[in-house]
Amino acid sequence: MTTEHNPSALAIPPRRILLGPGPSMVHPRVYEAIGRPLVGHLDPLFLELMTQMQQRLRQVFCTENQLTVAISGTGSAGMEAALVNLVEPGDEVLVCVNGVFGNRMSDIVGRVGGMLHRIDRPWGEVFDPQEIQEALDRSPATRVVAIVHAETSTGAWQPLVDIGRICRERDCLLLVDAVTSLAGVELRIDDWWIDACYSGTQKCLSCPPGLAPLTFGPRAVDKLQHRQTKVASWYLDLTLIQQYWSERQRLYHHTAPISMNYALHEALALVLEEGLESRYERHRLHSRALMAGLAELGFAPAAQQGHRLPVLNAVWVPEGIDEAQVRRRLLDEYNIEIGGGLGELAGKVWRVGLMGESARRDNVHSLLMALGELLTSTTDSAEGTAALDAARAVYVS
Numbered sequence: 425m426t427t428e429h430n431p432s433a434l435a436i437p438p439r440r441i442l443l444g445p446g447p448s449m450v451h452p453r454v455y456e457a458i459g460r461p462l463v464g465h466l467d468p469l470f471l472e473l474m475t476q477m478q479q480r481l482r483q484v485f486c487t488e489n490q491l492t493v494a495i496s497g498t499g500s501a502g503m504e505a506a507l508v509n510l511v512e513p514g515d516e517v518l519v520c521v522n523g524v525f526g527n528r529m530s531d532i533v534g535r536v537g538g539m540l541h542r543i544d545r546p547w548g549e550v551f552d553p554q555e556i557q558e559a560l561d562r563s564p565a566t567r568v569v570a571i572v573h574a575e576t577s578t579g580a581w582q583p584l585v586d587i588g589r590i591c592r593e594r595d596c597l598l599l600v601d602a603v604t605s606l607a608g609v610e611l612r613i614d615d616w617w618i619d620a621c622y623s624g625t626q627k628c629l630s631c632p633p634g635l636a637p638l639t640f641g642p643r644a645v646d647k648l649q650h651r652q653t654k655v656a657s658w659y660l661d662l663t664l665i666q667q668y669w670s671e672r673q674r675l676y677h678h679t680a681p682i683s684m685n686y687a688l689h690e691a692l693a694l695v696l697e698e699g700l701e702s703r704y705e706r707h708r709l710h711s712r713a714l715m716a717g718l719a720e721l722g723f724a725p726a727a728q729q730g731h732r733l734p735v736l737n738a739v740w741v742p743e744g745i746d747e748a749q750v751r752r753r754l755l756d757e758y759n760i761e762i763g764g765g766l767g768e769l770a771g772k773v774w775r776v777g778l779m780g781e782s783a784r785r786d787n788v789h790s791l792l793m794a795l796g797e798l799l800t801s802t803t804d805s806a807e808g809t810a811a812l813d814a815a816r817a818v819y820v821s
């Protein structure tokens with residue numbers, strides 16, 4: 425029966441293989457956690473869970489930052505929280521834009537009244553620390569540098585440590601978007617001199633969307649404490665939110681999304697049980713296998729060489745393929761979701777996410793097999809087999 429004639433089927437979605445730019449697949453233990461009975465947001469049991477969650481978040485962020493919390497809302501709420509708290513009207517902010525999410529940060533800086541300095545890189549490329557240095561030379565009063573670690577719209581992987589050093593030397597804060605990188609590729613808040621960072625739950629943490637892990641280091645907290653103006657957003661005001669997350673105070677601010685916090689708490693346990701290094705290695709392995717298979721099918725990587733994310737594999741769609749139709753058939757006939765291009769890359773690239781639970785050999789296999797079948801009209805069917813062989817070669821090597 426189709427959903428058209430059976431409205432209740434909409435409420436019982438199929439089990440998709442989620443290989444898009446997020447959400448990623450969810451482990452049964454996380455689904456189980458989200459269905460646990462509610463307690464109040466000030467219940468001692470819940471407060472204990474928050475404390476544990478903060479410890480787990482610090483481990484995953486590789487930080488000792490006291491102010492490490494889960495903001496209510498998706499990754500964009502984390503982005504807005506970071507900017508609205510660190511930027512006051514008139515503050516000079518340098519935003520590095522090489523895709524959709526740098527653009528979004530620029531937009532928010534304007535909304536909070538910051539004075540925007542923006543540098544751009546072609547989509548798919550990353551920034552050289554030298555460019556940041558020069559931009560800061562041009563605008564020495566810059567107080568915050570904002571940059572995306574893993575640009576999900578292009579698959580570009582931005583190195584950060586040298587930029588962190590430059591920001592420290594210039595006494596400006598480094599704010600990093602780690603929505604797609606946290607728990608998928610290496611990220612070291614303290615060692616890389618990152619002052620503020622946010623993420624989201626539905627990418628490499630493999631949790632449903634709904635929370636935004638956020639961490640502020642001592643220099644960011646100092647800025648927060650010495651603001652001349654109130655934070656423009658009441659809901660995202662960290663001076664208030666930290667009173668709820670602080671073990672000494674536990675002051676009600678807004679009702680925490682209890683069930684989402686259960687889910688994230690469990691998802692973080694899974695990350696730590698696996699171990700960060702093994703988890704990064706797992707993402708690299710499956711990405712190598714996937715890209716080897718896709719190459720056989722005629723798909724070339726779209727992001728800058730040497731800076732390609734294993735968790736978000738962007739590839740050029742070859743001429744002659746109706747990319748939207750193939751993606752639709754992948755979904756309808758194979759239950760597989762992959763992402764199309766965003767913005768200037770719309771219609772030109774595919775974005776294959778291998779994030780968290782989605783980064784599994786059977787998923788790589790299923791996608792290559794499905795594409796082999798779907799593309800036989802435009803490519804030689806032997807290429808489907810060659811794609812699987814190429815992936816297998818990576819696994820056995």
Ligand SMILES: *Cc1c(COP(=O)(O)O)cnc(C)c1O
Binds near residue numbers: 501503572577601
């Ligand atoms: C997904 C994403 C966001 C936005 O997160 P939402 O959960 O969609 O609000 C921000 N930055 C990057 C790099 C992302 O990949």
